[in-house]
Amino acid sequence: MTRTHSFWLIPLLGYLVAFGPLSIDTYLPSLPEIAKNLGASQQMVQYSITSFLVGMAIGMLIIGPLSDQLGRKKILLVGTFTYALTSLGCAMVQDAESLVLLRALQSLGAAAAAVLARALVRDYFDHQQAASILSSMHIISMIVMIFAPLLGAFIVNTLDWRWIFYLLAAVSVFAFVAIALIIKEPQRDTTKPPSIKDYLSSYAVCFSEPKVTLLILTNGFSFAGMFAFIAASAFVYIEYFGYRESTYGLLFSANIGAIIVMTVINKQLLTRASSETALRFAITVSAISACLMALISVSYADIALLFIASSMLFISVTGSIGANCLATLFAIIPERAGTAAGLLVAMQFALGSISTYITSLLFDGTPASLLIVMASFGALSFASYGLSLMISHKKQPH
Template identity: 60%
Template structure:
C-alpha cells in the first residue's frame, strides 16, 4: 500500500534514499587510499588491514540476507533506525581503534549498518511510491550512488593527506548521524500489507527453492566471480599503487575513480546493446570481454608486471564490464524465475559479497606487495566467471 508524503518530505526523500544506498560503497571507497597509512600507524601488517575489507564484505552479505525478510516482519523504519545508529557508533569506534584486530571487528559491525541502509532504502521505494514511478526513482538513486563512488576515494585521499586517516571515520559517522536524523524526521513507517505476515521460515524456504535450480546457481557464481576479481583489486590495489608503483594517495584516488567512470560508460554501452539485441546476447558479449581482459591480466602478470600503465589498462578493462555483467545476470535470473524477482536480487547481491569476501581473503593471504600476485587472482576470477557463464547456457 503506497504511503502519501507531504511535499516537504517528498523533496528530500529521494536524495535521502539515494544516499542510504551509497553507505556500502562509500564505506569501502573512501578509506582505500589510507590503507597503507593505517597499517603503518597501527603497527600492523598489510594482511590484517586487508582483512578489514574482507570482514566488511561478509557483513554486507549477511546483513542483506537478514534485514530484507526481517523488515517485512518488523517494519522498515524501526530496523533502518537501528542499523543506521549502529553504523554511527561503529564508525566512531573505527576512528578510535589502536590495533588492527579491533578495526576488523568494528568494520564488520559497520557493514551490518551499511547493509540495512542499502536493503531497506530499496524496499522503501516499493512501499512509498507507485509502481510506475519506482523504476525511475531507483535509477535516480543509482545515479546518486555512482556519484558518491566517484568522489569518495578523492575525498578520502584529501582527508588522509591534510588531516589523519581517523578523520575519514569521523566524517562517515557525521554523515550517517545526519542521515539518522533525516530518517526519523522524513520517513514515515509504511502501512503493513499481507506480505508482512510471512514467516522467516517461509523466506528461507524461498531462498532454498531458488538455489535448487541449477541455472540460478551458475548465474550467481558467474556474476560473483566477476565481482570477486574487482574485490581483489579493492583489497590490494592501494598497496600496489602507493607502495609498489609509488603513487601518491591523491593520484591513486583519481585512478581508482577512473575505474568507476569506465563502469558507468560500459553500463551505458550495455544499455544500448540490450536495446538492439537480447539480454542473453549482451551477457555473452560482456562475459567474453571480461574473459579477454582476464587473459590480458595473466599475460601482464607474467611478462610486464612492473608497468604501471599496463596495470591500469588491464584492470580498468576488467572492472569496466562488472556492472554490465551484474545487470545482465540479474535480468536473466528475472526471466528464469519472474515470480521470485525480489529474492533473485537479494541472492545476486549477497552471493556477490560472499564471493568477494572469500576472494579478498585469499588475496590477502597470497599478496606479496607486487602487482603480479593481485593480477593472478583477478585473472583466475575472470576465467571462473566465464566458465560458470558457459555452464549456465548448457
C-alpha cells in the same frame, strides 16, 4: 507515491547503496593515524576493516530474507539508527579492540542500507526499469569511491580521524530522516506472522532455481576478478613498473571512471533492449577482456599499456554485470527480492575475500601472475553465465 517522493526516491536509494564504500574508503587514509593514536599495531587496526567486511556479508544474508517477511522501511530505520550510534561509538573509542567490535556492529547498518535499497527497486519498479535504476545507483556508488578517500584525507589532515566517524553518523542521521519522509512501505501479505521456517524457505526458493545460483556466481566471479586487481595492482604499478604512488592513484581512479562510463552505456542500452540482452553484452566484453589478459600474460605482460588496457576493460563492466544480474533475479523470484539482493551482494564479498586470499598465494610480483588470476575468474564468470543460458534453453517449450 507522490510526485515529490518519485523525484527523490532514486537519489535516496543511490545514497543508501553508497553506505558501504563510504564507510570503507573514507576511513582508509586514517589507518596509520588511528594506530598511532590508539597505541595499536597496524595489523590490529586493519582488523577493523576485516570485521566490517565480514559483518556486511553476514548482515546481508540475515537482513535480505528478513525484509521479505517484515518489510523494508522499519528495518532500514533500525539499520540507519544503529549505524549512527555505532559511528558515534567509533569516534569515542580508546582502544583498537573496541573499534573492531563497533565496526562489526556498524556494518550491520550498512548492510541494511545496501541490501534494502536494491530490494526496494524491485518493489517500486518493473523488471525493465529495475536494471536501469540499479545502474544509476551503481554510478552514485562509484562516484563516492572516487571522492571518499580524498574527503577522508582532508579530514585527517585538517581535523582529527575521529571526525570521519562523526561525519558518518551525520550521514546516517540524514538517511534516517529521508527514509522516514520518502520511503513508503510496499504492500505485502501481512496476514501470516513471520517464522524461522518462512525465513529459511526464502533461501530454499532461491536455490531451488539453478539459474538464480548461476547468476549470483556470474556476478560474484566477475567481482572476484576486480578484487584480485585491488589486492595486487599497487605492487604491479609501483614496484614492477616503477610508477609513483600518485600515478597509481590516478590509474586506479581511471578504472572507476571506466566503470562509470560502461554503466552509462548500459543504461542507454537498456532503453532499447532487455536486461538479459544488456547482461549478454557485458558478459561478452568481460570474456573478451579475460581472453586478452590470458594472451598478454604469456608474452606481453611487461608492456604496461597492455596491462592497463586489458585489466581496465575487464573491470569496466563489473557494475553492468551486477545491475543486470540482479534485475534478472528480480524477474525470476519477484517475491524474494530482499533475499536475492542479499545473496548477490554477500556473494560479492565472500568471493572477493576468497579472491584476495588466492591472489596472495599465486601473485609473484609480476603483472603476468595477476592477469592470469583475473582471467581465471573471468572464465568462471563466463562459464556460470553460459550454464544459466543452457538451463533457460532447456526450460523453453519446444
